[in-house]
Amino acid sequence: MTTTVPKAAPDSFDRRSLHERIAADLRDGIMSGELPPGGRLPSTAQLTSRFDASNATVQKALQLLKDEHLVVGRAGAAVTVREHRQRTVRPAASLAPAATGETHRWLGEAARHGTHARSVILDVAESRPPADVRAALGLSADGMALLRSQLLLIDDEPAELVASYYPLSIARGTPMTDRRKIKGGTPVLLAELGYPPRLSVDRVSARIPTHEQYEALRLTSSLPVLRTLRVVYTDLERPIEATVMVKAGHLYEVQYEFPPE
Numbered sequence: 032m033t034t035t036v037p038k039a040a041p042d043s044f045d046r047r048s049l050h051e052r053i054a055a056d057l058r059d060g061i062m063s064g065e066l067p068p069g070g071r072l073p074s075t076a077q078l079t080s081r082f083d084a085s086n087a088t089v090q091k092a093l094q095l096l097k098d099e100h101l102v103v104g105r106a107g108a109a110v111t112v113r114e115h116r117q118r119t120v121r122p123a124a125s126l127a128p129a130a131t132g133e134t135h136r137w138l139g140e141a142a143r144h145g146t147h148a149r150s151v152i153l154d155v156a157e158s159r160p161p162a163d164v165r166a167a168l169g170l171s172a173d174g175m176a177l178l179r180s181q182l183l184l185i186d187d188e189p190a191e192l193v194a195s196y197y198p199l200s201i202a203r204g205t206p207m208t209d210r211r212k213i214k215g216g217t218p219v220l221l222a223e224l225g226y227p228p229r230l231s232v233d234r235v236s237a238r239i240p241t242h243e244q245y246e247a248l249r250l251t252s253s254l255p256v257l258r259t260l261r262v263v264y265t266d267l268e269r270p271i272e273a274t275v276m277v278k279a280g281h282l283y284e285v286q287y288e289f290p291p292e
Contacts, residue, residue: 231263
């Protein structure tokens, strides 16, 4: 039996330039593991044949991947996939408060993979959150919250831009308002204040980076970023934290684990 493939509409063809399409195929191979860290990319001759492209077009595609920090190489040498570039993030691993004496769960999770992680505080101030954060925290259109924003780095390269918002009724008069790191992270402090985290809900979307995100994460193209809105609830389903986390979409994948129902 022959299956007929529906004909594509005239406006549905891939309108990207050839070098962008070549880079997209190679990028997918890197992210899927088909082209593993430290492994060589196909040679220029192989790529020109595979994509029916000129040498200049292939080199332009490879330069895109170099600019995105996915591959390394120089003229006349083999181009290889960078080590530790594509990372898997397990959101559940960073949810629970850190035990006494432990580092923040996010930093500990990064160290588990043999990388050095650190965070830099960017701002601590009362601020008007984005609309979806206001809705999550039950704030009015002109409602304010305490903002704690930071940049997370892995091996001194920007990994994630984080903006956490807290109801002022909870945050005022606490160490959350200080421009310094909180030992063990805010989950520990919230629990000590009588607001133990009971439930976290993540909403993940892919978006084109804003100017702020582009610069903070040192992006080199308009590839989508992964934006996660995480809302944390305490007893009686009261929202106590809403965090917007943004990371480069071509460098990270998100892994969730749950038992079958």
